[in-house]
């Protein structure tokens with residue numbers, strides 16, 4: 001069962017509608033200059049992307065149900081989330097890989113408080129999805145993931161000096177620190193998986209729609225809204 005309808009009454013893709021429910025604006029319009037606004041944007045993107053996947057929201061974002069309720073009430077108190085009832089329920093236990101990535105992040109936090117704690121679990125869970133990590137987090141572009149990691153997990157993030165793909169970088173760190181087996185050679189330049197680890201992470205944001213393309217082209221968003 002889809003967690004949210006594919007299209008909303010406004011004609012918006014479901015992920016964008018979900019984001020708007022939480023933040024109050026279209027993702028392309030979000031001001032993320034300040035750290036607090038950036039954190040809320042990141043949380044909303046992850047929740048929206050997970051909601052688009054269907055199923056139990058807590059499982060899709062990798063946090064316990066009571067943590068999800070706490071997150072929603074503290075960071076999105078104005079959002080009417082009663083409609084999410086069918087998406088709520090206890091999350092099943094995390095698998096070993098998710099726990100390893102989560103613990104890697106938790107061990108190298110650079111902020112205090114619940115947001116970094118939740119994000120460690122959320123990033124780890126979304127890293128189990130098949131696309132580039134920034135895409136499965138619902139972010140607008142890869143630099144937002146780099147900022148998230150540098151802000152909340154700086155001791156880990158600064159070790160990515162070769163700009164590896166972030167998901168592969170996590171596993172490289174697990175190889176080095178915990179004996180996790182991903183790397184077939186000790187030296188990246190001799191590895192057949194080099195392109196998997198260092199290739200571009202280009203792609204289409206799950207929060208993108210034709211409005212963003214229009215804005216990139218210098219258009220007026222109000223015109224597009226009127227046509228939707």
Ligand code: SF4
Nearest residue numbers: 183188191193194197
């Ligand atoms: S390129 Fe090969 S050796 Fe380097 S991190 Fe990737 S899998 Fe490991």
